[in-house]
Amino acid sequence: MAVTLTLPTVLANLAEGNKTLEAEGHTLGDAIDNVSGRYPQLASRLRDEDGTPYPFVTFYLNDQDIRLNGGFDVELHEGDEITIVPAIAGG
């Protein structure tokens, strides 16, 4: 499945400045593997050493929090949009 990942600035810098990435995969975990392969610096910012999501980076699949829909195992459909929301604290 071809999907789109939207990255915040803080992570886009690790993907050659790209704020949106095209990715392939049957599950969200596959899609993250896919972009991590192309941008190795991004890999450790998207998931921990065990391959699970960090508690300070929230993934949305088409505007829904993936933690409530199967986490990284959630199945993707053609054209899905994934938004990555990191905790920021500036004020």
Place this chain on the structure above:
Amino acid sequence: MTTSVLAAPPKGQGQGRGRTKLSHDEILRYSRHLILPEVGPQGQQRLKDARVVLIGAGGLGSPAALYLAAAGVGTIGLVDFDVVEESNLQRQVIHGTGTLGQSKLDSASARIRDLNPHVHVERFETRLTSENALEILADFDVVADGTDNFPTRYLVNDACVLLGKPNAYGSIFRFEGQASVFYAKEGPCYRCLFREPPPPGLVPSCAEGGVLGVLPGIVGSIQALEVVKLILGVGETLVGRLVLFDALQLSFRELALRKDPGCPVCGNAPTITELIDYEAFCGIEAAPTYDGAEVSAPDVAREIREGAGVVLLDVREPQEWDICHIEGAMLLPLGTLPATLGALDDRAKIVTYCHKGVRSLKALEILKSAGVSNVRSLRGGIDAWSRAIDPSVPRY
């Protein structure tokens, strides 16, 4: 959301909470509000009766305080312990050149008084801590979190959940902002979105990463807007919604927030039932000692004069190098360091430096773990160099 967060007035006390009614001056001042059916005299009285506390009088707190004061919020609490500095003025519009060096509370209070003398300012010139947060926040109807660090954000969240207060949240970084209303009585809290903070150093602060000055103007104004809606009980607040703002794209994105049943503070079986040590929770420990690893600016200057073969390694970002750098230094940004180590002569006497001496210590650790033994870090960074050695290097 159709009800105000203000408790209903006791019977027999009219529209307000038994406090002063709107004067003729105030009726004239707020006339554009009063003719809005959604506000009207009753809503304006609610604003006058309301007590709102702003955590931080900085980038977000500045526009929030100005708009809330202009709107006629009767009591505004300000919690801040900083002093107005030149580098604040690019975005902290409540302060001015004339208040440089003053406490932010003095500066902000004077501006609010000038803007609207009907507003009462309550000052808390202190760092918000686990010891004082419940006491300070308990007396307010709404909290607006505009702090600049993770420990205080989790502290504000947990205190609001424990006290049952709504928190108009805003956060910014570089060109992007987030806004929501965390109100555990009606929806999710901050921990439902981010259960734990990132480890220290992973997400740069605005001081390290920069922030576009207009951005907090927009996000702080959204916080003020949500506060006003919570008080008036009109419209749809951001409870259960997260707004992402991208200033470069000029795009607003809205995402649904769900209450996490397993949330440690607002979930079904909370494990956090009182305030905790937030510095420890955020992994911030007492500053480690770097015996002999740091070197002062005068000592580095002397070693250079004596021809001791010092190699100055600037680990900041290229745009910071363009602002200023120490003559003869070499630029290797921290993020590139593991990969660019080969460019270094391992016999050199390396001194790493950054803006203020924090990143250069991280660089030192990276170099040491890569086997470079003769490396020290410039204490206080290029800022200390500018102050002690070379004033022609601009401070930023």
